[in-house]
Structures are given as C-alpha cells and as structure tokens.
Amino acid sequence: MAQSPAVQTPFDIALSDRAKAGLPSAVRKIFRASQRSGIISFANGAPFLGALPFGRLAEDARRAIADQGSVALQYGSSAGIPQLRRHVVDIMALEGITAHPDQVIVTAGSQQALNMAAHATINPGDVVFAEGPSYAGGMAVFTSHEAEIVHVPSDSEGLIPAELERLIAETRAAGRTPKVLYTIPNFQNPGGVNLSSQRRLEVGHICRNNGMLLFEDNPYGLLGFDGQIMPALQPDFPDITFYFGSFSKMFAPGLRLGWVMAPASIHEHLINIAETAALNPAVFNQLLMSAYLDDPAWKETLDVYRGIYKAKFQALVETLETVMPAGTSWNKPTGGFYLWVKVPDGIDTEELVYEAIERGIVYVPGTAFYTNGTGRSELRLSFCLPSIDEIRKGAAILGELFTEALASSK
Amino acid sequence: MAQSPAVQTPFDIALSDRAKAGLPSAVRKIFRASQRSGIISFANGAPFLGALPFGRLAEDARRAIADQGSVALQYGSSAGIPQLRRHVVDIMALEGITAHPDQVIVTAGSQQALNMAAHATINPGDVVFAEGPSYAGGMAVFTSHEAEIVHVPSDSEGLIPAELERLIAETRAAGRTPKVLYTIPNFQNPGGVNLSSQRRLEVGHICRNNGMLLFEDNPYGLLGFDGQIMPALQPDFPDITFYFGSFSKMFAPGLRLGWVMAPASIHEHLINIAETAALNPAVFNQLLMSAYLDDPAWKETLDVYRGIYKAKFQALVETLETVMPAGTSWNKPTGGFYLWVKVPDGIDTEELVYEAIERGIVYVPGTAFYTNGTGRSELRLSFCLPSIDEIRKGAAILGELFTEALASSK
Numbered sequence: 001m002a003q004s005p006a007v008q009t010p011f012d013i014a015l016s017d018r019a020k021a022g023l024p025s026a027v028r029k030i031f032r033a034s035q036r037s038g039i040i041s042f043a044n045g046a047p048f049l050g051a052l053p054f055g056r057l058a059e060d061a062r063r064a065i066a067d068q069g070s071v072a073l074q075y076g077s078s079a080g081i082p083q084l085r086r087h088v089v090d091i092m093a094l095e096g097i098t099a100h101p102d103q104v105i106v107t108a109g110s111q112q113a114l115n116m117a118a119h120a121t122i123n124p125g126d127v128v129f130a131e132g133p134s135y136a137g138g139m140a141v142f143t144s145h146e147a148e149i150v151h152v153p154s155d156s157e158g159l160i161p162a163e164l165e166r167l168i169a170e171t172r173a174a175g176r177t178p179k180v181l182y183t184i185p186n187f188q189n190p191g192g193v194n195l196s197s198q199r200r201l202e203v204g205h206i207c208r209n210n211g212m213l214l215f216e217d218n219p220y221g222l223l224g225f226d227g228q229i230m231p232a233l234q235p236d237f238p239d240i241t242f243y244f245g246s247f248s249k250m251f252a253p254g255l256r257l258g259w260v261m262a263p264a265s266i267h268e269h270l271i272n273i274a275e276t277a278a279l280n281p282a283v284f285n286q287l288l289m290s291a292y293l294d295d296p297a298w299k300e301t302l303d304v305y306r307g308i309y310k311a312k313f314q315a316l317v318e319t320l321e322t323v324m325p326a327g328t329s330w331n332k333p334t335g336g337f338y339l340w341v342k343v344p345d346g347i348d349t350e351e352l353v354y355e356a357i358e359r360g361i362v363y364v365p366g367t368a369f370y371t372n373g374t375g376r377s378e379l380r381l382s383f384c385l386p387s388i389d390e391i392r393k394g395a396a397i398l399g400e401l402f403t404e405a406l407a408s409s410k
Numbered sequence: 411m412a413q414s415p416a417v418q419t420p421f422d423i424a425l426s427d428r429a430k431a432g433l434p435s436a437v438r439k440i441f442r443a444s445q446r447s448g449i450i451s452f453a454n455g456a457p458f459l460g461a462l463p464f465g466r467l468a469e470d471a472r473r474a475i476a477d478q479g480s481v482a483l484q485y486g487s488s489a490g491i492p493q494l495r496r497h498v499v500d501i502m503a504l505e506g507i508t509a510h511p512d513q514v515i516v517t518a519g520s521q522q523a524l525n526m527a528a529h530a531t532i533n534p535g536d537v538v539f540a541e542g543p544s545y546a547g548g549m550a551v552f553t554s555h556e557a558e559i560v561h562v563p564s565d566s567e568g569l570i571p572a573e574l575e576r577l578i579a580e581t582r583a584a585g586r587t588p589k590v591l592y593t594i595p596n597f598q599n600p601g602g603v604n605l606s607s608q609r610r611l612e613v614g615h616i617c618r619n620n621g622m623l624l625f626e627d628n629p630y631g632l633l634g635f636d637g638q639i640m641p642a643l644q645p646d647f648p649d650i651t652f653y654f655g656s657f658s659k660m661f662a663p664g665l666r667l668g669w670v671m672a673p674a675s676i677h678e679h680l681i682n683i684a685e686t687a688a689l690n691p692a693v694f695n696q697l698l699m700s701a702y703l704d705d706p707a708w709k710e711t712l713d714v715y716r717g718i719y720k721a722k723f724q725a726l727v728e729t730l731e732t733v734m735p736a737g738t739s740w741n742k743p744t745g746g747f748y749l750w751v752k753v754p755d756g757i758d759t760e761e762l763v764y765e766a767i768e769r770g771i772v773y774v775p776g777t778a779f780y781t782n783g784t785g786r787s788e789l790r791l792s793f794c795l796p797s798i799d800e801i802r803k804g805a806a807i808l809g810e811l812f813t814e815a816l817a818s819s820k
Contacts, residue, residue, distance in 0.1 A: 058479070062471055275547075
C-alpha cells in the first residue's frame with residue numbers, strides 16, 4: 001500500500017437527494033461568527049451556565065467513573081437508563097403529562113430525537129406545517145427528509161387555527177400529504193409567544209381530524225420568567241403526539257441529552273431507529289444528569305435562572321426602547337430565550353448582519369426562521385447568554401447600526 | 411386542558427418507507443437477552459473495561475467541569491473540538507493516513523457517522539456491497555436509507571475482488587446503481603479476517619473505476635493481538651473514501667465518540683448533516699477523551715488490552731477444540747473481538763439461540779450478519795467481554811448444546 005502514490009482522480013460524488021437540505025449556509029455562517037471571541041452574541045440559543053453548581057457536578061462526574069466506571073463507560077440501553085427516564089416522567093408531570101418510564105426514549109439531545117421522528121414518519125414530498133417564524137434547526141431536519149415546510153401565520157396567541165385549517169385544505173387540494181404539525185407551544189423559538197390554552201385544543205383536534213401527527217417541541221417550558229408552566233398538548237392527544245423534551249435549556253447542552261415520548265404504536269419503531277442511527281445515548285452523561293436531578297435543589301437553581309433570564313430580558317428591552325429607530329417593535333415574551341423584533345422598511349436584517357459582525361455583535365436575521373424567503377424586516381435577539389452589560393452595550397450598537405441604515409435608505 | 415379527558419381514538423400512524431428497516435427484531439431480542447444479569451454473553455461487541463485507569467479518568471472528568479464547566483457543558487462545534495481532532499489525526503497516522511484536523515468530523519460514535527454518511531449519499535434503491543457476513547448495525551443503517559445490501563463472498567483474505575466485480579456488473583445489468591462498498595478491512599466483524607494488502611488495492615480500484623464510494627469502517631484496527639497495524643485504504647483512494655474511526659473498541663463506548671473523514675468535496679455537506687441531525691458531539695466527553703489521549707500512557711494501556719484479548723481468544727479456542735462436535739470449524743483471527751464459527755448440518759444456530767439463553771449463554775446466530783437469510787450454520791462468538799473463566803464455562807455449555815442438537819437431528 002504505502003509504495004503506491006495517492007491517485008487524485010477528479011471524482012464527482014453524487015450526493016443523495018436528501019443531502020442538499022439542512023441548515024441554510026447563511027445561517028451556518030452567522031452561527032460560526034457568533035463563536036468568535038470578543039463578539040457579543042444575540043444569535044445563540046445557548047443558556048447561561050454561570051449559575052450551575054459546577055463543584056457538585058464535577059464531584060458527580062468523578063464519582064460516576066470512580067464508583068461505576070464499567071457501567072458509565074460501557075454501551076447501554078438504546079432507550080436510555082431507567083433512572084433518567086424516571087426523572088423525565090417526573091419533569092413531564094409538571095406539565096400535566098402522565099407517563100411511564102418505558103414510554104420515554106432518551107436521546108443525544110432533542111435535535112436527534114426530532115431527526116429520528118422525522119426519519120420514522122416523513123416521506124419525500126410530505127408537508128410539515130410550522131409556525132411562521134419557526135426554529136431553523138427543526139425545519140432543517142424536516143427538509144433534510146425531503147418534506148416541504150408550510151408556515152402557519154401566528155399572532156400573539158401563537159399559530160392561528162383557522163389558518164392551519166385553510167393551509168391543510170390547500171395542501172390536500174394540491175394533491176400533497178399534510179403529515180405533521182411542528183409546534184413549539186411555549187416561549188416559542190423565535191417568536192417568544194405561547195400557544196393559548198384554547199388554541200392548543202383547537203390545533204390538536206385539527207391535526208387528529210386530518211390524520212396528522214403533532215410534534216410538540218418543548219425545550220423552554222420550564223423557563224417562564226415567573227415560574228408559570230403551561231399544560232402540554234400531549235395529554236389530550238396522546239395518540240398523535242410526539243413530545244420532545246430537552247435538558248439543554250433548563251440545565252446545559254453539553255451533555256447532549258433530550259428525550260422523546262411517541263404514540264404507543266410507534267414506540268418500538270422509534271427505538272429501532274435510535275439504535276440504528278446511534279446505538280445508545282452516553283451512559284456516563286445520563287448518570288451525571290440523573291445525579292443532578294436526584295437532588296431537589298435543581299428546582300431552586302431553575303428558579304435562579306428564571307430570575308437571571310428575566311433580568312436580561314428587561315435590560316434588553318429597556319435598552320432597545322432608547323436606541324432603536326422609531327417604527328421598531330417587538331413582542332413581550334414571558335419566558336424563554338428570545339425577543340422577536342420587527343424593523344421599519346429600509347432596514348434589511350439579512351444584509352446588515354455582516355456589518356453587525358464587523359461592529360462586534362451578531363443576531364439572527366428573520367429569514368433564517370422561514371423557508372419561504374420572508375423575514376428581512378425581522379430578527380431574533382437571544383438574551384440568554386450575554387451578560388447584562390453586554391446586552392446593553394450590544395443593543396446600543398444594534399440601535400446605532402439600524403438608525404444609520406434607516407437614515408441612508410431615505 | 412386538564413379538564414378535558416384524554417381521547418383515545420384509534421389512529422393508524424403511517425410510518426415512512428424508511429422506518430420499517432433497521433436491525434431485525436430477532437437480533438434486537440438477542441442483544442436484549444445478552445444484557446440480563448448472570449448470563450455469559452458471547453453476543454456483545456462490548457470491550458472489557460476493567461483495565462482502564464478509572465482513577466485517572468474520574469479525576470479528568472472532575473477537572474473538565476471544575477476548571478472549564480462553562481465550556482464543557484455548553485454547545486460546541488459540529489465538527490468537534492480541535493484538540494480531539496488533532497488526536498484523531500495522530501491516531502490515523504498510525505495506519506498511514508496523512509490528514510489535517512480540519513478534515514475530521516467527530517461524531518457521537520461511529521454508528522452516527524455511518525448514518526450521516528448514508529444520509530449524504532444513499533438514494534432509495536441504491537446498492538451497497540458488504541462482506542458476507544458483515545456488521546448487522548452497519549447494514550441496518552443502509553437498509554434504513556432504503557439501500558439494498560449485496561453480499562460479496564469472502565475467504566481468509568477478505569472479500570474477493572473478482573466476486574465484487576461480477577456483482578457490480580450484475581447490479582448494473584439489472585438497472586440498479588452500485589453506490590458504496592462497505593468494508594471492515596481489519597479484524598472484520600463478524601468474520602475476524604483481514605483484507606490482504608493486494609486486495610485493498612484491487613478493491614479500491616474496482617470502486618473507483620465503477621464510480622463507487624468506499625466506506626472503510628475501522629473500529630478494530632489498533633487491536634491486533636501482537637500490535638500489528640494494517641495500512642488503511644484511505645491514502646490510496648482519498649477521493650472516494652469515507653474513513654470511519656471509533657473510540658468505542660480501543661478505549662470505551664460510554665463516551666459515544668467516533669469520527670469520519672470524508673472526501674474533500676463532501677466535507678461541508680457532511681458537517682451540515684451532522685449539525686442538522688444532532689447539532690454537535692458532547693464537548694464534555696470530547697474534553698475527557700482528549701485528556702486521556704494527552705498522556706502517552708494510553709498506548710501502554712492498549713498493549714495491555716491486546717494481551718487480554720489474545721488470552722481470551724486463546725481460552726475460547728482451546729475450549730472449543732475440546733467441546734464442539736466434529737465438523738465444527740472456525741477462523742483464526744489475529745486481533746479484534748470475534749470468532750466466526752461454522753457448525754455441521756443439523757445444527758440451526760438461529761433456532762438454538764433461545765435454548766442457549768435458557769442455559770445461561772448467548773451468542774449471535776449467523777443470520778444476523780446476512781440480509782439474504784443465510785447463516786443458520788454459522789454464529790459469532792465475541793470473546794471481548796466475558797472473563798476467561800466465563801469463556802471456558804460458556805463454551806462448554808455451547809459445546810454441550812450443539813452436541814445434543816446434532817445427536818437429536820440424526
């Protein structure tokens with residue numbers, strides 16, 4: 001082998017039909033920029049970790065290996081370890097979900113769970129309905145399974161049921177299959193809104209009546225600024241709901257742990273898909289997550305975080321009120337990580353993001369949250385990661401940038 | 411919401427065309443049985459972990475969180491952290507691969523890397539060629555992307571190039587697309603054979619001449635009993651090779667870390683697929699893996715493991731020689747985890763595995779390693795995990811079972 005020189009024949013590798021989808025490259029560029037040191041990032045949906053009990057977590061990690069290394073570092077069940085699945089059941093109970101640990105599948109992050117669920121259910125050409133705007137990474141999962149995304153217009157109470165019905169009818173009339181409603185009902189990414197109680201019921205019935213699945217993605221449900229928790233859709237629609245949960249926002253993303261609870265008829269298929277795609281989630285990480293949840297103090301830590309995020313949100317809004325050009329508006333989220341901002345005509349958020357990066361800040365242009373090209377007059381500001389000082393400073397830079405852009409557009 | 415009773419309408423959820431594939435349920439049943447306590451498992455490809463330096467690893471884990479918790483527990487790069495990618499480059503250099511860390515994509519286990527590569531390249535109906543027999547989990551990945559598996563007959567030097575050429579021609583004649591050769595060139599799973607140097611070149615040229623990709627899956631390459639390392643195929647065929655590496659066998663599976671190096675033209679697509687499917691591999695786990703590899707002592711530990719596996723292999727073969735019915739044969743692997751056993755007519759390994767489980771042992775019937783239904787006269791014995799005592803005891807039970815079965819078949 002070694003004596004044979006490397007042959008560099010030009011070779012045009014044919015990608016699969018699915019491979020061309022995924023996150024738009026502009027979005028990926030922006031997220032990469034947001035990892036530059038020194039930049040104030042309003043782009044990342046990354047939680048602030050500084051209030052975690054690192055000392056205790058470090059000791060838990062040490063113990064997991066020292067005391068049970070042969071378990072922690074070995075293969076494990078594709079559905080996850082029982083003790084973590086029991087904790088998941090307790091967490092879901094806070095939102096009114098009654099479940100048994102055997103219904104839970106732990107995954108390496110809820111992104112992986114979404115990908116598995118899409119693999120299980122989406123055929124090329126199927127239509128997935130999603131809030132407009134919606135989570136870029138979720139939509140990328142569906143398009144990478146060759147689904148078409150149709151956005152459902154939303155207002156301050158979340159997606160509009162009548163619009164969903166209309167769009168389903170249009171989809172059928174066009175000979176397409178309405179397959180899934182993908183919704184983030186709580187502190188939605190990026191819109192920051194909650195789906196109202198009344199609409200939860202309406203929307204679920206519309207899905208069921210149309211033979212559609214309901215993908216309920218709920219990474220932010222426990223992060224209401226004042227501790228309010230909205231009841232999940234799953235209990236009313238267990239036969240059609242895939243419920244996705246995540247430890248990434250309420251705890252930390254670095255262990256890569258999330259979960260999915262699927263309709264009973266799909267459960268075994270989904271485990272098989274999980275096993276085929278990734279064998280099993282890391283046992284070590286699951287032991288660590290379980291140890292953290294074994295101590296009820298995690299709820300107090302969560303309370304601390306609610307206060308931190310509320311203060312950051314308030315600092316952002318206070319600053320925006322003084323620095324943004326007239327005609328700028330934003331929603332009033334009561335929890336979560338995101339502020340959704342609409343800017344006056346003359347400001348193109350997609351075009352300006354590169355200048356923003358030059359000036360030391362980064363946000364995500366609205367276009368990242370639609371698959372239909374709209375969103376140039378919108379942007380998402382994440383207030384979770386930067387400090388309050390950075391938020392004030394960064395918002396001032398943003399206000400200056402937009403004010404200048406608006407002036408020069410006239 | 412809470413006042414509305416759960417409605418349990420029967421609802422027939424349509425699975426995607428892909429969802430029905432994956433690991434055969436018989437195989438999954440067997441692996442689940444192998445996790446029962448008290449059973450002697452020849453089924454698992456799980457490494458023996460008892461020789462790992464748990465004390466040091468525990469301290470590394472503690473430090474990763476105590477010293478840099480805000481990094482360890484945060485999101486990270488979809489391609490993996492730079493320091494681990496540098497270690498991967500050094501490891502691949504042992505097999506003659508020249509690479510830059512920017513060419514490496516770290517994944518949550520090489521199973522995930524295989525799944526991503528399949529997503530990137532396989533269209534429904536494409537043909538993937540694999541050794542006969544081959545790794546059940548690898549084949550499940552391809553069938554879950556709607557590929558058809560065609561087995562290439564193998565002998566003691568690995569897959570037979572002339573047979574590969576013949577099968578490619580047949581595939582083309584049938585109007586199908588020959589897309590990928592999936593090979594485990596070193597200490598093959600389950601056959602235990604090495605692809606000879608001469609055949610590596612022949613096989614690579616056949617792939618390239620036919621516009622096919624070469625998936626080189628190499629989890630066992632560093633586990634030669636006497637430390638011998640075979641050169642990789644990748645250096646001669648960088649334009650068509652996806653090289654898959656794993657820390658699961660040479661270290662431990664519990665961190666879920668592996669990697670892939672793809673042809674340059676595919677690299678960015680593959681990162682996008684990784685990001686869409688799972689965001690990023692766990693930073694904490696990568697820091698821990700890097701810390702382990704920072705100390706050159708990992709190579710001495712690997713040497714210890716080579717000796718352990720060689721001794722287990724020898725104990726297995728010595729026992730089989732005395733207990734198996736005449737007409738039983740097996741290969742002579744020089745490394746890896748597996749012995750591939752052929753039994754005389756009259757013994758059905760698939761039928762007998764359930765009786766084996768009753769008697770306290772479990773193996774994998776040959777049928778798991780073929781997609782064409784053959785393999786009932788073959789079985790895989792993994793000698794990696796059980797102790798030498800368990801190996802002797804378990805092999806004796808197996809010999810008794812097969813001897814009885816053969817006698818009653820006459």
